[in-house]
Amino acid sequence: MLMKTAITVLALAFALLTNVVTLAQDGEEPRAPYFQSRAFNVPILAGWDDQSGESFAQFHLAEAQATIRTTTRAERDPIAAAEAELAMLTSLRAPPPSYSGKVNLADGTWHVLVYDLEEETTASVMARVAADRVAVISFIERDPAARTAVLTLARSDGSHEVASREMIFAADTLAATAPSDLLQEESVTLPSGEWAVYAGEGMTVMGLVFGNDSYVALQQGEQGDLAALADAYNRTLLGFFITPDNRHYLALALAVVFVILGALVGSLFWRERGLRKDLTVLEELARAEE
């Protein structure tokens, strides 16, 4: 009878599993390609030249002379890590930052830094402590005709759906431009979201609201690919994540599985042993009576 039951269950299981496989294959959609490493993961930027190595993700857009690079560094201090990263990338010693602040994102507190390294090189860096290292995302623009910076700012007023206050703050801080010099243009929709656009003489500012923060990109001089740059940096920052190290939880879960299965199978042996002992006692009693 058990054999018949087993065959029936196997047949049902086969039918169920065939259905599961079909569903799983139907549900498989193409995913955004990711640069993956043990230390971190970031989206691969389509249309950008991929110059990534084993321990860093680096993408370069030749027409904008812009590079977005993500890595982790051994320095314990985020600002020191950011400046060491820039020194390594540009061979330039970082001057005091044009802007320095902090912002709390979902994965932790990031330091936000903007440096004017030399006449044609501007660097925007975000850095945060990640376990025993510091994660650094750098945006470096070397176009002599333009100056481009990207900033992440905590929203000063959560009721506004447009990052107008943060855009004006960025223009004032980085370009010393009075708010009255900026005019609001139509918004632009990019893969990262709908960005507001403010324009002034020789300057464009773009802003995106996401959660409690605003993402601002500012470009001075010859107007070029600000939308593409802002979008790429934003997707890198929001797509950045570190694979958690939770091997000890897996070990604990496996220990629980083995303990329960061991107890189940062990109880069969234990009861079998008890049964044999009882039988021996009964046998001895029977002999004694004889």
Next chain:
Amino acid sequence: MADKAKSLPGELRIEGPPQPRALRLLTVVTVLGFAATLVLGLGLAGVDIQQGEIQRIFYIHMPSFFGAFTAFGLTVAGGLLYLARKSEKWDRIALAGVEVGLAFSLINLLTGAIWARPIWNTWWTWDPRLTSAAIMCLTYAAYLMLRAGIEDAGRRRAFMSVYGILAFVTVLITLFIIRIVPETIHPMIVGASPQKAQGSFEATSGVVIALIPSLLLWLTLMPITIIWHRVRLEERMEALHRLKMQALSE
């Protein structure tokens, strides 16, 4: 042991027929299959880049529920057939199904809690799926306690058959609740996850390759093999009980 049994009064034997070749074969295949699924899930399947290594417990967590489903399903079948035919062998299958199903349910519940700690940042939350799984475990634990508390064998078998059939409602509720109640954070791997699901991952071909053998093993071989062993043990335990009663009466 057979010799010992022969020397006992009344020529009673507690040793059942020798272990069938099919059971021995099934045991070997099950042990090897379990080892193979561990290699697939813990070694060959890739690391989920968002959840990390803990995602691998999914290759045991979900199949163990389906193993419990099979075991509790056999309890229902055993209960129905006992009520229809009054043969003790069906009651033994029902009892074995509860013991094995409860162990598998505990594996499901505890591995889920351990997964939740790093992914949901809590060991436990009163989510509909988790709550119904806990109620299911308690219902079947109560089966074993109630069974031990009923003296009369005939009444015990009849009552527990009905209990085992009705208790299966908790299994069905646990299985379908995340498709009925949208207010759940428990992810679904096959089909679209609920809107509030936390810690979802896709059933990619890599996941499916590690999952299917494990699901097949836990759904069929593991419950059937252990239940079969448990049924044989129960037969011998009942025979020993009869022997004890006989010895006491003499």
